[in-house]
Amino acid sequence: EMQLVESGGGLVQPGGSLRLSCVASGFPFSSYSMFWVRQVPGKGLLWVSRISHDGSSTTYADSVKGRFTISRDNDNNTLYLQMHSLRAEDTAVYYCARPFYPFYYIDVWGKGTTVTVSS
Amino acid sequence: DIVMTQSPVSLSVTPGEPASISCSSSQSLLHHDGNNYLDWYLQKPGQSPQLLIYLGSNRASGVPDRFSGSGSGTDFTLKISRVEAEDVGIYYCMQPLQTPLTFGGGTKVEIK
Numbered sequence: 001e002m003q004l005v006e007s008g009g010g011l012v013q014p015g016g017s018l019r020l021s022c023v024a025s026g027f028p029f030s031s032y033s034m035f036w037v038r039q040v041p042g043k044g045l046l047w048v049s050r051i052s053h054d055g056s057s058t059t060y061a062d063s064v065k066g067r068f069t070i071s072r073d074n075d076n077n078t079l080y081l082q083m084h085s086l087r088a089e090d091t092a093v094y095y096c097a098r099p100f101y102p103f104y105y106i107d108v109w110g111k112g113t114t115v116t117v118s119s
Numbered sequence: 120d121i122v123m124t125q126s127p128v129s130l131s132v133t134p135g136e137p138a139s140i141s142c143s144s145s146q147s148l149l150h151h152d153g154n155n156y157l158d159w160y161l162q163k164p165g166q167s168p169q170l171l172i173y174l175g176s177n178r179a180s181g182v183p184d185r186f187s188g189s190g191s192g193t194d195f196t197l198k199i200s201r202v203e204a205e206d207v208g209i210y211y212c213m214q215p216l217q218t219p220l221t222f223g224g225g226t227k228v229e230i231k
Binding site for chain 2: 035044045046047050059061062095099100103104105106107109110111112
């Protein structure tokens with residue numbers, strides 16, 4: 001069974017940092033690009049970032065560019081999202097997601113990890 | 120960025136009746152490969168989103184055939200032929216044609 005399990009969420013003060021992790025299983029992780037998608041509670045979905053299968057290429061939403069860094073460890077089937085300079089508006093559930101190449105529809109989603117930015 | 124607009128915002132449907140959700144994009148989602156890069160997702164209460172339809176009209180594995188997607192270019196429709204109680208949740212369209220990938224605002228479907 002294909003599975004994505006996120007962790008690392010929590011309560012952090014504005015301006016603080018947090019690193020999210022996502023462990024993949026049930027599919028060849030190193031063959032797939034990966035996404036982070038977030039959702040403010042009660043609101044819609046926002047794509048945050050993408051990383052290529054080998055980590056050589058990354059893309060970010062403008063709202064997080066320069067503050068967030070996506071990375072991966074293919075030896076350990078793990079995706080990361082390092083978040084710095086966190087703001088209240090970054091408060092959300094963060095989902096790890098697998099896009100199906102080459103059409104990039106998201107066919108595997110994690111259950112999400114909650115990040116709360118508040119003093 | 121491609122802006123995705125969904126309507127209606129909410130829908131209350133009698134079980135067994137049909138439902139239809141519209142999604143429009145600010146730019147054409149028709150790729151030169153002939154595919155429309157438009158997907159539909161359902162987020163059931165308390166769950167992560169799940170893929171329903173990809174490339175405009177292809178049902179994902181395990182999705183009941185009462186769900187269908189249609190449209191091309193900038194205008195798309197998700198239809199449920201006969202709504203069931205398990206179909207409640209928020210439906211989102213998404214374009215994966217270019218980054219940033221963008222989602223519609225969602226359509227909440229409730230059962231009368």
